[in-house]
Amino acid sequence: MSESGQVAQTAAKQTQHQLMTAIALIAIAGMAVSCVSLYEHFATSTTSFCNFNQSFNCDLVNRSPYSAVLGIPVALIGAVGYSLIAILATVYRFQCQTPMILFIVCSVGLSFALYLAYIEKFVLGAWCVLCLTSLTLIFVDAGLSAIATMKIRNSRV
Numbered sequence: 001m002s003e004s005g006q007v008a009q010t011a012a013k014q015t016q017h018q019l020m021t022a023i024a025l026i027a028i029a030g031m032a033v034s035c036v037s038l039y040e041h042f043a044t045s046t047t048s049f050c051n052f053n054q055s056f057n058c059d060l061v062n063r064s065p066y067s068a069v070l071g072i073p074v075a076l077i078g079a080v081g082y083s084l085i086a087i088l089a090t091v092y093r094f095q096c097q098t099p100m101i102l103f104i105v106c107s108v109g110l111s112f113a114l115y116l117a118y119i120e121k122f123v124l125g126a127w128c129v130l131c132l133t134s135l136t137l138i139f140v141d142a143g144l145s146a147i148a149t150m151k152i153r154n155s156r157v
């Protein structure tokens with residue numbers, strides 16, 4: 001391999017490393033948000049943590065019938081999903097298929113978060129700041145994983 005080829009390969013690995021690190025850090029932030037939301041889901045008293053008015057009320061959203069799927073709190077599903085993303089982006093970061101798997105996992109998570117945002121807007125009529133934060137984080141992770149996937153594909157061509 002030529003010297004310029006080695007430099008390009010090193011730069012590509014560095015970029016991939018940076019993308020995986022960013023994905024992992026955002027996933028850790030998502031885990032934290034999901035854990036706070038899970039705590040709020042099981043809280044027995046009303047909180048003022050993120051209840052600003054009728055339009056922004058985490059208690060209403062986190063304790064609604066839509067806050068669980070088959071008895072499993074949505075926030076727990078989020079925490080597990082973000083944990084999976086963090087594990088993939090750290091432990092399995094050097095596997096060639098990891099960016100595509102991350103993209104698939106993040107896309108499923110983003111789709112679920114968009115569905116929940118629809119429920120907040122059109123069914124409950126209230127937004128949860130924690131949920132919107134999580135939506136933003138999974139959106140960014142999906143975007144970064146798409147970039148990582150494209151970079152891996154382009155480096156093979």
